[in-house]
Amino acid sequence: MATREWNPGELLEISGFFWKTCVLQAAVKLDVFTVIGDGRPTAGEIAQKVDGAVNGVERLLNALVAMELLAKTDDKYTNTPSGKALLAKDSSKYLGHIIMHHHHLLESWSKLDQAVKSGKPQRTRSSFSKEEWRESFLMGMFNMAMGLAPRIVPAIDVSSRQHLLDLGGGPGTYAIHFCLSNDALKATVYDLPTTRPFAERTIQQFKLADRINFMDGNYLEDPVAGRYDVAWLSHILHGEGPADCRMIIQKTVDALEPGGMIIIHDFILNNSMDGPLFPALFSLNMLLGTESGQAYSEEQITDMLAAAGARDIRRIAIQSPNDSGIIVGYV
Numbered sequence: 001m002a003t004r005e006w007n008p009g010e011l012l013e014i015s016g017f018f019w020k021t022c023v024l025q026a027a028v029k030l031d032v033f034t035v036i037g038d039g040r041p042t043a044g045e046i047a048q049k050v051d052g053a054v055n056g057v058e059r060l061l062n063a064l065v066a067m068e069l070l071a072k073t074d075d076k077y078t079n080t081p082s083g084k085a086l087l088a089k090d091s092s093k094y095l096g097h098i099i100m101h102h103h104h105l106l107e108s109w110s111k112l113d114q115a116v117k118s119g120k121p122q123r124t125r126s127s128f129s130k131e132e133w134r135e136s137f138l139m140g141m142f143n144m145a146m147g148l149a150p151r152i153v154p155a156i157d158v159s160s161r162q163h164l165l166d167l168g169g170g171p172g173t174y175a176i177h178f179c180l181s182n183d184a185l186k187a188t189v190y191d192l193p194t195t196r197p198f199a200e201r202t203i204q205q206f207k208l209a210d211r212i213n214f215m216d217g218n219y220l221e222d223p224v225a226g227r228y229d230v231a232w233l234s235h236i237l238h239g240e241g242p243a244d245c246r247m248i249i250q251k252t253v254d255a256l257e258p259g260g261m262i263i264i265h266d267f268i269l270n271n272s273m274d275g276p277l278f279p280a281l282f283s284l285n286m287l288l289g290t291e292s293g294q295a296y297s298e299e300q301i302t303d304m305l306a307a308a309g310a311r312d313i314r315r316i317a318i319q320s321p322n323d324s325g326i327i328v329g330y331v
């Protein structure tokens with residue numbers, strides 16, 4: 001591969017990109033896009049509504065205009081159509097939860113050097129952190145999965161399946177989309193008890209409470225009760241070390257009927273562990289946030305599945321914005 005040539009401008013763009021990150025996150029945190037709504041308020045009017053200092057709010061708004069996230073005419077600010085659709089709380093496409101989750105990761109990322117030196121996390125695991133952070137994490141997962149599930153679920157054939165286990169299913173977004181794709185399918189979302197209210201709310205929102213139930217459990221400590229003919233493990237392996245991943249996969253395989261299908265969805269590295277970019281960065285995010293989590297390669301996941309007795313293991317081709325991938329096996 002040809003060596004990339006860098007110029008100072010490109011390097012400084014990477015180094016300073018967090019300024020833009022912070023502008024977006026502050027605007028979401030202060031709920032600027034919802035406050036503006038369909039109106040044309042001045043900086044002073046917005047400052048009053050967000051309980052901010054006019055000199056600060058005005059500069060934030062002007063930076064948002066410069067970033068083309070807002071528009072400004074005659075000292076009045078308006079939402080752009082996409083800004084309103086994606087960043088105002090009353091929109092069904094609201095991405096604020098995942099943006100706030102990213103905001104909560106910032107402090108730990110600023111200590112990446114310390115994590116690299118010590119090999120130790122620099123924050124509490126999102127699943128076990130305080131309520132407000134857990135909500136952004138879990139509903140952030142909903143934000144992400146709502147974008148991806150309608151695209152990847154059709155690529156996976158569950159048409160002959162009857163009971164899906166969504167292990168570490170969070171708010172249940174994938175269980176919901178699998179059930180929407182197959183009227184005969186029931187699903188069980190298995191997750192920590194603290195996740196239950198979020199999952200139940202989401203399942204209710206899609207009117208699927210008669211087909212999707214929530215099971216409290218800790219997959220590191222508890223058994224996986226019930227029998228299933230398909231299991232979906234999305235973005236859970238990266239939170240655990242290799243030994244726990246093997247144990248989780250074994251528990252799942254043991255809960256499957258003969259002929260059952262196990263599907264792993266995660267940020268999958270290539271076998272030399274140095275790309276694609278997002279999984280490589282995500283592995284650092286797991287260094288910062290977990291005791292032993294990491295991104296795994298296709299070879300590592302395949303080996304874990306084979307060790308648990310899965311066969312016919314193969315990768316399903318999907319297009320995903322963050323280079324997530326899918327590996328399936330059968331028992």
Ligand SMILES: C[S@@+](CC[C@H](N)C(=O)[O-])C[C@H]1O[C@@H](n2cnc3c(N)ncnc32)[C@H](O)[C@@H]1O
Binds near residue numbers: 127168190192220
């Ligand atoms: C990154 S989220 C993925 C959520 C969902 N599968 C998705 O792809 O949108 C990881 C999920 O695993 C759950 N989880 C983490 N540790 C767990 C454990 N020990 N037992 C059960 N669930 C756990 C978290 O609560 C969270 O819902």
